Amino acid sequence: MSTSEMEEFLTEMADVKPMAKSDTRSSLHKPMSPTEAQLARRQSAQAEQTSEGQGLSDxxxxxxxxxxxxxxxxxGVQHGVYKNLRLGKYQLDARLDLHGHSVNEAKQALLQFIEDCQRIEVRCALVLHGKGLHTTPFKGLLKSHVAHWLPQIPQVLAFHSAQKQHGGTGAIYLLLKKSEWEKSENRERHQKR
Known part of the structure; x- marks a missing residue:
């Protein structure tokens, strides 16, 4: 910087005053322990989840x-995988028929079915929930519950109403996560390439 530039800079900066010193530090507090009310709410929510069948809420x-x-x-589910599921292109390795079940019976049957599918490594299944045309007081009650429960189950990757030959809007194709054994098998297969 030349002396003329330096003088010009100092002239421009002559009326600038330093900022007042203030404590600009953020105070970091240790997280407070939950209050009694918060603990009570947590306990109530956990009890409600347990009584509703492994956390499935209505x-x-x-x-x-x-x-x-x-x-x-x-x-994270690939578009092509979901499209094939939607079009019914995957082999259906298991089937659950919920016709005639009450809502509570259907919930338990669905949870047990998904657990069984995971155990025997089923990836794609068909669940027949019916359309609920004759249910009272609401039409489609069981179908609505199934659609509400499935996203709450971590093993469920995707589902879509079935094609007409498999039950149409009275059934769904269900895509489940791979079991831990299938995941390790896949990793080994891909490492050998």
Whole structure:
């Protein structure tokens, strides 16, 4: 910097005053322990989950019309995989028929079915929930519950209403996560390449 530039700079900066010193540090507090009310709410929520069948909640249930298709896909599921599921292109290795079940019976049967599918390494299954055309007081009650429960189950990657030959809007194709054994088998197969 030349002396003329330096003088010009100092002239421009002559009326600048330093900022007042203030304590600009953020105070970091240790997280407070939960209050008694918070602990009570947590305990109540945990008890409610246990009584509802492994955490499946009916809170926020939206009724679905009997003929409306239902669908769900978790983030990370490839578009092509979901498209093939939606079109019924995967082999269906298991089937669950929920016709004639009460809502509570259906919940337990669905949970047991998914657990069994995981144990015997089923990836794609068919669940027949029916359309609920004859249920009272609401049409499509069981279908609505199934559509509400499945996204709450971590093993479920995706589902979509079935093609007409498999039950149409009265059934769904269900895509499940791979078992730990299948995942390790895949890793080994891909490492050998």
């Amino acid at each position: 809170h926020g249930l939206m009724l679905i019309a009997p003929e409306d298709p239902i669908e769900f896909v978790r983030p």
